[in-house]
Amino acid sequence: MTHKFKTLDRAPVYVKVCNAIEEDILSGVLKEGALLPTEAELCVQFGVTRSSVREGIRLLQQSGLVERGAAKRLVVKSPKASEIAETASRSMALGGATFGEVFETLAMLYPEAARIAAGRLSDDALGALCDVRDGLRDAAPDAADEIVGYAVEFFQQLANGLDNRVMLAMLQSLNLMIGASLRLVIDQTPNAHERILGAQTEIIEALKNRDEAQARAWMMKHIEDLRRGYVVAKVNLDARIL
Amino acid sequence: MTHKFKTLDRAPVYVKVCNAIEEDILSGVLKEGALLPTEAELCVQFGVTRSSVREGIRLLQQSGLVERGAAKRLVVKSPKASEIAETASRSMALGGATFGEVFETLAMLYPEAARIAAGRLSDDALGALCDVRDGLRDAAPDAADEIVGYAVEFFQQLANGLDNRVMLAMLQSLNLMIGASLRLVIDQTPNAHERILGAQTEIIEALKNRDEAQARAWMMKHIEDLRRGYVVAKVNLDARIL
DNA sequence: CACAAATGTATTGTCCGACAATCCTAATAT
DNA sequence: ATATTAGGATTGTCGGACAATACATTTGTG
Numbered sequence: 001m002t003h004k005f006k007t008l009d010r011a012p013v014y015v016k017v018c019n020a021i022e023e024d025i026l027s028g029v030l031k032e033g034a035l036l037p038t039e040a041e042l043c044v045q046f047g048v049t050r051s052s053v054r055e056g057i058r059l060l061q062q063s064g065l066v067e068r069g070a071a072k073r074l075v076v077k078s079p080k081a082s083e084i085a086e087t088a089s090r091s092m093a094l095g096g097a098t099f100g101e102v103f104e105t106l107a108m109l110y111p112e113a114a115r116i117a118a119g120r121l122s123d124d125a126l127g128a129l130c131d132v133r134d135g136l137r138d139a140a141p142d143a144a145d146e147i148v149g150y151a152v153e154f155f156q157q158l159a160n161g162l163d164n165r166v167m168l169a170m171l172q173s174l175n176l177m178i179g180a181s182l183r184l185v186i187d188q189t190p191n192a193h194e195r196i197l198g199a200q201t202e203i204i205e206a207l208k209n210r211d212e213a214q215a216r217a218w219m220m221k222h223i224e225d226l227r228r229g230y231v232v233a234k235v236n237l238d239a240r241i242l
Numbered sequence: 243m244t245h246k247f248k249t250l251d252r253a254p255v256y257v258k259v260c261n262a263i264e265e266d267i268l269s270g271v272l273k274e275g276a277l278l279p280t281e282a283e284l285c286v287q288f289g290v291t292r293s294s295v296r297e298g299i300r301l302l303q304q305s306g307l308v309e310r311g312a313a314k315r316l317v318v319k320s321p322k323a324s325e326i327a328e329t330a331s332r333s334m335a336l337g338g339a340t341f342g343e344v345f346e347t348l349a350m351l352y353p354e355a356a357r358i359a360a361g362r363l364s365d366d367a368l369g370a371l372c373d374v375r376d377g378l379r380d381a382a383p384d385a386a387d388e389i390v391g392y393a394v395e396f397f398q399q400l401a402n403g404l405d406n407r408v409m410l411a412m413l414q415s416l417n418l419m420i421g422a423s424l425r426l427v428i429d430q431t432p433n434a435h436e437r438i439l440g441a442q443t444e445i446i447e448a449l450k451n452r453d454e455a456q457a458r459a460w461m462m463k464h465i466e467d468l469r470r471g472y473v474v475a476k477v478n479l480d481a482r483i484l
Numbered sequence: 485c486a487c488a489a490a491t492g493t494a495t496t497g498t499c500c501g502a503c504a505a506t507c508c509t510a511a512t513a514t
Numbered sequence: 515a516t517a518t519t520a521g522g523a524t525t526g527t528c529g530g531a532c533a534a535t536a537c538a539t540t541t542g543t544g
Contacts, residue, residue, distance in 0.1 A: 012497060014300065026336065038524060049499050051293060054526090058256065058300035063329070065336060072507065072525060079333040087305070088330050088411070091321040094268065094307065097408050105408040108358060112350045166339050166347040166419075169330070170412050177408075242268075254526060280495060291528050296497090314496060314536065 013048050017056025020046070025065055025076055036066065036074035081165045085172035092177060093242040100237030102177045103230065107223045110155065113171060114203060114219035117158055118212040125161030126207060132157055133200045141193040148182050151196050177241050185229035195225055255290050259298025262288065267307055267318055278308065278316035323407045327414035334419060335484040342479030344419045345472065349465045352397065355413060356445060356461035359400055360454040367403030368449060374399055375442045383435040390425050393438050419483050427471035437467055 009016075024030045037045065042053045057074065060066045064083050069075035092102075117125075136150035152175055159171035186192045199222035206214035230237065251258075266272045279287065284295045299316065302308045306325050311317035334344075359367075378392035394417055401413035428434045441464035448456035472479065 014497085040524075050525095051296075051500090052498065054293075054297055055300045055497095058297045059304045062301045062304035064333065068525090079337040081337065084330055084333045084337065087333070088326055091306065091326045091329070092408055092411065095321045095323065095326065095407065101406045101408045104358075104406055105412070108354045108409065109351070112354055116346075116350060164343045164346055165337065166334060166343045166416075167350065169334065170347070174408075256526085282495075293529090294527065297526095310496090 013046075013052040014055035014059065017042070017046055017048065017053055018059040021056070021060055022063075022065060030076045032076055032078045034076045035069075036076065038073070081169040082172055084169040085176060088169070089173040089176040092173070093240070096240050097177065098238050099181050099230070099235060099241055102174060102181075102241055103227065103237065106174050106178055107220075107227070109171060109174065110158075110223060111216045111219045113158060113162060113167065114207070115212045115216040116167075117161055118207050118210055118215035120163065121161045121207055122163075125157065126204070128157045128161070129154065129200075129204050129207070133197070133204060136193070136197050136200065139193065144183065144187045144192075147193055147196065148179070148186050151182060151186065152179050154200055180242065181230075181235060182226070184235055185226060185233045188233040189229040192229070196222070199225060255288075255294045256297035256301065259284070259288055259290065259295055260301040263298070263302055264305075264307060272318045274318055274320045276318045277311075278318065280315070323411040324414060326411040327418060330411070331415040331418040334415070335482070338482050339419065340480050341423050341472070341477060341483055344416060344423075344483055345469065345479070348416050348420055349462075349469065351413060351416065352400075352465060353458045353461045355400060355404060355409065356449070357454045357458040358409075359403055360449050360452055360457035362405065363403045363449050364405075367399065368446070370399045370403070371396065371442075371446050371449070375439070375446060378435070378439050378442065381435065386425065386429045386434075389435055389438065390421070390428050393424060393428065394421050396442055422484065423472075423477060424468070426477055427468060427475045430475040431471040434471070438464070441467060 011019075021030075021036070030036070036042070039050050039053050039057070043050050046053065057066070064079045064087070065077065066074050067077050121129075132150055132154045136147065136154075139146045139150065155171065155175050159168050159175070162168060162171075186196075189195075199218060202218040203215060203222065206218055253261075263272075263278070272278070278284070281292050281295050281299075285292050288295065299308070306321045306329070307319065308316050309319050363371075374392055374396045378389065378396075381388045381392065397413065397417050401410050401417070404410060404413075428438075431437075441460060444460040445457060445464065448460055
């Protein structure tokens with residue numbers, strides 16, 4: 001039998017440059033914070049021209065594995081949950097996700113998140129939630145922007161306290177997607193300030209008591225309240241987010 | 243008072259190129275499937291050199307907004323849930339997410355997903371689940387790879403049936419992250435075939451009956467079963483995925 | 485006429501060289 | 515010792531060049 005050759009790798013050079021660097025990062029040869037060689041250096045190492053190296057770098061850059069640090073040198077960076085959330089929510093927006101889809105997912109995730117939080121939240125995390133609640137309490141009842149900020153921040157701090165980066169990334173991406181629309185809702189909901197404050201207080205109480213069922217139940221009520229707001233504000237749930 | 247100037251936009255040209263194209267895609271001027279001008283054309287339109295245009299394109303490319311289609315021309319593409327899931331799971335792996343975090347999130351999401359599915363799954367989606375179950379039933383009890391494939395596919399089809407792209411993206415990214423480790427677990431679990439088959443059958447039954455509580459409960463049992471597998475297989479839950 | 489082969493053309497991929505802008509480092513002056 | 519200045523290193527941008535490839539058109543052949 002005649003010898004069989006493997007199919008040749010005909011990917012463009014800039015893709016190979018990207019992959020080569022990415023591989024060394026993934027395999028741990030290049031640890032977080034490590035400085036990459038200069039472009040000129042990469043040219044001689046890979047044996048290609050600077051144009052190709054630069055195009056390869058752009059590919060890496062967008063995936064968040066690398067960024068320009070001090071001295072403009074490229075620094076290896078491991079993606080943080082917040083960044084993952086950002087690109088994910090961004091992609092979903094571009095992919096045509098609707099308010100309805102986002103809100104439904106929110107309604108599915110956060111009650112469970114509250115339940116888990118009840119069994120795990122540290123005192124620090126609880127304190128952060130109380131701070132948010134206190135901030136909201138002291139806000140003017142008609143300062144819609146401020147109220148929205150505190151409402152989202154409450155979700156944010158709850159997610160933070162779960163001590164699980166995967167959950168955090170998912171919850172954060174929901175926060176980002178829902179943020180804009182909450183503004184509309186709270187703007188047109190009577191007593192929004194009072195109702196959100198009440199919900200936050202009850203949720204905190206349940207979390208303090210390590211009462212998983214209560215935490216979940218109050219979070220559901222909180223979200224159900226927001227849902228009613230969507231109806232009142234006549235937000236079109238089939239409209240694309242962002 | 244003297245006039246105040248806005249801070250100048252000092253971003254590199256290639257970034258501006260990327261943003262300019264992205265903006266037109268986002269605003270709908272460039273719809274999905276539309277062909278972008280050639281590089282030479284972009285050069286004259288933006289008034290920059292091809293090097294800069296090409297670097298800008300690389301940035302866009304990695305974010306999945308654009309890809310090389312027929313005739314090598316750049317085509318506008320809106321990100322699909324599966325692609326979002328892929329980049330998200332990839333980023334999480336690079337970000338150092340652990341098996342424990344992924345599994346915990348899985349255990350949080352899928353029971354709720356099953357609950358929602360019970361109230362909504364179409365006959366087609368149910369049929370797809372049955373197909374998976376039947377495939378698993380006919381598989382050899384010691385064909386670990388095949389069993390893993392069907393176990394993941396079951397999750398996959400359930401997520402598909404939810405008819406919610408945001409949920410789908412999140413569940414899919416979990417599937418991708420958990421896939422590799424399930425292989426280890428199922429390999430070392432006695433009666434894995436039988437137990438998974440049983441769980442799938444019960445879940446399908448509950449879905450058919452539109453029984454949300456049952457669907458959720460059986461999914462929880464199913465996942466709890468998998469969790470025991472992790473213990474038996476002595477998988478280190480603090481190890482990074484991938 | 486239909487279909488295959490050859491040709492031409494447009495576009496991308498890669499290379500080279502050059503220079504301005506920026507930042508870091510180190511020598512110098514006060 | 516601190517501030518300033520000069521120098522060097524590195525990135526950002528430019529311009530042009532050519533090979534490789536894919537597409538469109540023409541040409542050749544049955």
